[in-house]
Amino acid sequence: MNRPVELQRTLKLWHIVVIGLGYMAPMAVFDTYGIVSAETGGHVPAAYALTLLAILFTASSYGKMVRVYPNAGSAYAYTRNTIHPYAGFLVGWAALLDYLFLPMINALLTGIYLSAVFPGIPEWIWIVGFVLFITVLNLLKIKITASVNTFLVLFQIVVVLLFAALAVRGLMNGDGLGQVFSAQPFYGPDLSLPALLVGASILCFAFLGFDAVSTLTEETVDPVKNTPRAIILVAMLGGILFMTASYFTQSLFPDTSVFEDPEAASSEIALFIGGKVFQLVFLAAALSSTLASGLVSLTSVTRLLYAMGRDHYLPKKIFGYVHPKYGTPVYNVLIIGCLSLTALKLDLVTATSFINFGALIAFTFVNLNVIIHYVFKKKQRSAVDYVRYLISPLIGAGFVAYIWTHLDSHSMTLGLIWTAAGAAYLIYLITVAKRDVGKMRMDDSEADS
Template sequence: MENGIHLKRSLGLWSIVMLGIGYMSPMALFDTFGIVSEETAGHVPTSYLLALIAMLFTAISYGKMVKAYPMAGSAYTYTQKTINGNLGFLVGWSALLDYLFLPMVAALLTKIYFSAVFPGVPTWVWIVGFVIITTLINIFSINVTANFNTFLVLFQMLVIVTFLILCIKGLLSGEGTGKVLSPEPFFKTGFDFSSVISGATVLCFSFLGFDAVTTLSEETPNAIKTIPRAILLTAFIGGIVFIVVSYFIQSYFPDVTRFKNPEGASPEIALYVGGKLFQSFFIAGTFTSTLATGLASQASVSRLLYVMGRDQMLPKKVFGYIHPKWRTPVINVFLVGGIQLTAIFFDLETASSLINFGALISFTLVNICVIWHYAYYKKQYKSVKEVINFIILPVIGAACIIVLWLNLNMDALVLGISWAIVGFIYLLYLTKMFRTAPPQFNFNEAEAG
């Protein structure tokens, strides 16, 4: 915070939920369906169900930490305040991979979608146009971002509902399983639990977004009550959408033999289910999906940078600045927009792998923070309810994340560790080789805002 100017507390519950769902990008399930269907031998809905259950444990942990520290820094703040300032910095540094590269992934997906439709246009045009739109919207008040994002999410839902109607019509006409209600997408002959778990580890990353709403804590009245509800609603609603839609896609396409390219099956899915006209409508939906993700993720990372700047982990005059009129961290928004432009030189696989490392660091530490804060510091383990809430549930959440760590792409691990080493070197400089404590922000000052 600079010159006593704070973030403005003006977001309601459903605006936050919509930002979280926009971050999660509901239509992304079409992009991963072919890959996971092949991996699981036609049991994508079951993998989504397992992924939802796994992520809900971590979502519950985020909700508990928001109640303890209703501030904008998410896993960075929780680790810094609960365990150790140095570790908190390294968690925040690692989380930047997740938050910085998701806006870039959104730009890359936009380039892929539009280049397929307009192959004659230089690909960089779509990235530059996308970054300009998301940056201009985000520099104004968070309410402008939230309202526009809500419109984009509702349009995606319209595309999805239309898709489901067409799917049901096709199933009634004998397509796929020929049944609207069938257990086959969840369980059938050839079911292999290990492959379904493997599919779930891929799909867990579809849930990235429920944690991002914690970065909006300082722009939410009564954040202690509202943000935990928003976290659970975001994860649960997103999970239900994923399960229902994947159920009907799996019913329509019991296996991947119909797809020419299982790894990029979404255009084929739209074409086979609804024809060329619906395919055009569907492509419009995919663009709104990436735009919503770009908006929400850019808003989130600019708040994380703001908190790290306010804590003087990063230069305060730059990263801790809030615009006096718009009450947004405009310098950070422009900075993230500049980083998004580097998508011109990146490929989708590399950017996605960096997101996974940062997300898993955050998820792991938040589960640990619940145990550390409530059971270790506050000694809340003297009843069965407290043991379940503050030990058993976060341990299960951490165990689920360990499964994801074991399935993490090696490139993601190498790049993530390299990024963490750079952060560690910077921390050595910041703390003068750990001779001084890292700067920390006064929690009461944030609440006063």
């Protein structure tokens, strides 16, 4: 009997790092600036620094679990093998909220951006074009997706660096704080830890790229070594980009009341710092941000669906299928492409509400898995082990618990309804379909404990 075609290991370390950065959408720092500046009293870079410090503990937990289970399912696979297959399914089902809706969000943003520039063209045309673009690229080999994403991410980085250079010029001319180097964006007499934590609760979701990296484990060369490195690098590089951009923005605009719309200040920021020409360049970078994020978020969700299909939670012939030539789960790509077209009927607020719940579920269980696997199952209990496998994930889980307390009621309600639907589906599989979804796959093995 022929062995089923599997995902191909072709991605190197730099590929998955850039994919993670594309998922994070570096240009998003300008979209949230006005909101976070108001919440933190003008200390957005400090809020990013605190968020990075806190999120690194969860990123470290992902790295620890990748070494044990180098599988495509990310939090789903870790929970499935560490706690129980049923718990793994529910975690994966919840995480789908994050992955399913991010392509839609990026499609909506693309439609909004381009409709503003070309008001005579219906928004639906841009949304359909966006979905077709990311779907077709994802049907091809993963390295093609990675190459296109690399170009889009590098363009964003260049624009951020150009923004920093223009900001330095403006500060030297006396704009804003009038100082190129100032501690005020990071620290001031009015700095408040509670306010920073509120800002961190908003910015936490800007770091989701490291989670996406873990879904590509089965397509990464030497994943036990490269994937954990990529997870930390994505978090660190993303944090540096966010802090750099927010530092200069905060220095130029210490008072957000100058903006007509502080919740959508990016266009005003670009116009002020570089005029109409730079505003157009800024818009192009914003579009490349939505394209990159939409492209790799579709890649990530198809790999999670592949893992769940391979394990018989979803019809295996469809969701567990990999194209023999392209090495991609083509049916999953087409399904998600079609689902992404629902962006035509969704609004941005509703779509955004879905992603937060799933991400927090995944973060919570990955930290929990580290403790259960290393401390309780493997009984690694030296002083150093307790720091690595108990204290570190507890700190990560503690920060995630704080974010849970700030999750808006709309997101919580939608997330609980989605989870309840997943639980009902699981009960159906077990009791009615009699599908053996609780059995471990024979090729599940621990690479390194």
